[in-house]
Amino acid sequence: MTGLTLKDFSVARGPCDVLRDITLSVGQGECLGLLGPNGAGKTTLMRAALGLMPHRGVSSLSSLPPKERATIVAWLPQTREIAWPVSVETLIALGRLPHLAPGASPAPQDKAAIDAAITRMGLESFRKRIATHLSGGEQARVLIARALAQETPILMVDEPAAGLDPAHQISLMQTLSAQARNGDTVIASMHDLGLAARFCTRLVVLWHGGIAADGPPQQVLTPELLAKVFRIRAHVTHHADGPIVQPVGVI
Amino acid sequence: MGRALLAGLVGLVALLFTVSLLVGPAGLAPTEALLALIHGNGLAETLVMREIRLPRALLAVLVGSALGLAGAAMQGYLRNPLAEPGLIGVSGSAALGAVIALQTGFAAAHLLALPIAALTGAVVAVLIILALAGPRGGSITLILAGIAVSALAGALTALVLNLSPNPFAAAEIVFWMMGSLQDRSMIHFWIAAPFIALGALLLLTQGRKFDALTLGEDAAASMGVHLGRLRLTLVLGVASMVGAATAVAGAIGFVGLVVPHILRPLVGARPSALLPASALGGAVLVLMADIAVRVILPTRDLKLGVLTAIVGAPLFFHLIYKTRMQGQL
Structure with a gap:
């Protein structure tokens, strides 16, 4: 079975937990956008799930031998x-x-x-x-x-769109969603809510060490959630190309 | 291109090795010298060739390849073209061991005392570095531990010099530290060879891991590179090679820094391809330098380490200048 499964997954940095008791299952064919404000633990979640930093609980990837894991998941760090x-x-x-x-x-x-x-x-x-x-x-x-x-059947990328021009951002997201349509699993941390809404099949929002929302983009990106987690007001509409999310102000 | 470069370097090593055998104050004719070496007629010529020139040429190859390979491995691991084998403090500690042997008179009492004291210094340095750097952790802790060990070894070496009983003892120590291959025997070769062979084996097999590190430690780890194990292998390999090289030849600087730098563009900057090329390049450089010290000032005992530093430092200036021009500094 491929995909990623996390069960009761916690990561500590010093004395406090950055992530607490996360349970998450990402299957084949999913293009998962990992959202959350700065410091929410997006990078930590991916690195710990890969086994690159210590954690408690179960990760289907970190329990693999490193050589075998490298043929199952590819990791693109943020730096x-x-x-x-x-x-x-x-x-x-x-x-x-x-x-x-x-x-x-x-x-x-x-x-x-x-x-x-x-x-x-x-x-x-x-x-x-x-x-x-x-x-x-x-x-x-x-x-x-x-x-x-x-x-690899799983692709984990940390802010892949950062630093790309608009055309390359869109073609990158098209490439990632095509990977997912071909049966792979894609997990991408993102800050651009608009890109995430349009190209991901599922969004997971990390907040205060836990999962604040998990589901299809139009269900997750509600005005209430954007206000609570991101402290922003956003214009959300539906268009033939998919959902459009445009942040318009800070709360 | 990689194969052609290696073949060219092997050819250059063979040529310079032969030249090294033919240069010396005994003034033997080339054919006479080589025949004396191969056949051995029991005369003075054979003695000169087998006991003086052959060990010297063999040690130049051995020490040069050790320094070149260790330098390429250090640069590959640290992903920094300014890294050099001395960075982890092993050469300084090996020199300290040798200096203590010279100071206490052990070195004069037995031929093997000095190299064994130097190797002991290298082993102590490795133990301290591994204890300081810890089991987990990246390259930064290794550099800091190396700097701390180097500083301590340098201070203790200065203390030994400071306390030396007379100026002749101090001069002997200072001259030893300059690095030389003069008056070495086959015993020196056989002491250093196993350690250098072991170190070469440890480092040459890590090429792909250094390649993966081109993408950074995190990406390399995700690609199956065990960073802790790689660091341990690097420390043991570099220490084994550099400790043995310092034990038989003294401190020879700049080879490990300059050789990978010169060869990097010729191998397309791939860290794995740079390892064997730098081993051969180091042998070429030390053979050339050791021939030069005999040709330039045959009567003044010019030290090998002095010459490599005089040639190496301007190349280092060039490296800094070029790096600055590329906007990387």
């Missing part, structure tokens, strides 16, 4: 780090490391996965460019392509 001036192609190829046997060189299916990821993120013309010489938004797309090249 976009590219340490060395490697080519875009080389960087994206790093996504295939969990699939390579020790000492083996990339097989045809690895090359196919790399090519597919490059095409999906529209990076064909960047292939041979040095990754560290690209702009911040371009680097973000290259790093997303790395995560896609890992070809």
Whole structure:
């Protein structure tokens, strides 16, 4: 069974719990938007669920051996780090490391996965460019392509749309929701309520260490919830392209 | 391109190794020298070749490759082109062990006393670093622990110099610390070789993990890299190689810093490809430097570590300048 299951999941930072007794199940085909104000624990939830930080309770991912987990879930951290001036192609190829046997060189299916990821993120013309010489938004797309090249049934991304121009934000969200439609599980933390409302199949709002709301976007993003959790007023309408959420003021 | 580079470096090592065998104050003709080395006629020529020049050339390859590989591994792990093998304090501690052996007279009493004291210093440094850096934790705690150990080793070395009974003892210590391959025997080679081979084995097998670290510690961990284990392997590998290199050759600076820097663009900046290339590049650099000290000032005993620093420091200036030009500093 793939997807992510958390049961009685708590994460402590120092003496106090950042997350308390979270129970959450994300299945195949879901594109889950993880929402919440700054410091609500979105990144903490994902990192701890992956087993990258200590936690109490059950996570279906953190209990796996690290090597096996790397073939099941790809993780894109919020800090976009590219340490060395490697080519875009080389960087994206790093996504295939969990699939390579020790000492083996990339097989045809690895090359196919790399090519597919490059095409999906529209990076064909960047292939041979040095990754560290690209702009911040371009680097973000290259790093997303790395995560896609890992070809895992679960994709966990931390604020993937941050720093992208509007066109690339929309095409990124289309890529993520297409992944989900193909049967994968996508979990993305987001701040842009409009993008989350339009492209996610399900939204989970974290607040004060727990889940304040969980459901389809139009059920979750009510004026009451936006006021209570985000302290904003927003204009919410329904359009042929999906729900439109436009924050208009602070409460 | 990677294969061609490695083949070229191997060829360069072989060429410089041969040149190193042919350079020396005995003034042997090249063919005569090589025949004496291979056949061994029991005469002075064979003695010179087998007991003086061969260990010197072998040690240059060994020490150079250790420093180059350790430097590439440190830079790969820390994701910083300014990292060098001495950063974790092992070379300073090995030097302290050697200095204590020189000061107390153990070094004069037995041929092996000095390298063994230096290796002991390296082992103590590793234990302190591992205790300070803790079982969990990233690269920052490792750097801080290394700086603390280096500082302490430097202070204690200064104390030993300060308390040395006469200027000759102090001069001996100072000259040893400058680093040299002169007057080493095959015993020195056999002491250092196992440690350096072990360290090379530990580090060369970590290439993919260093590659994954290009994406940062969090992403690497999510890709199955056990960060704690990698750090332990790095410390043991670097300490084993650098401790042994310092024990037989003294402190030779800048090789571990400069070699990965020069070779990085030639391997497409991939940390895994940089490891073997830097091992060979380090051997090339130390062989060249050790030939140069014999050719430039044959009568003045120019120290190897002095020459590598004189050549290395301007290259380091260049590195800083280039980094600044790219807007990264």
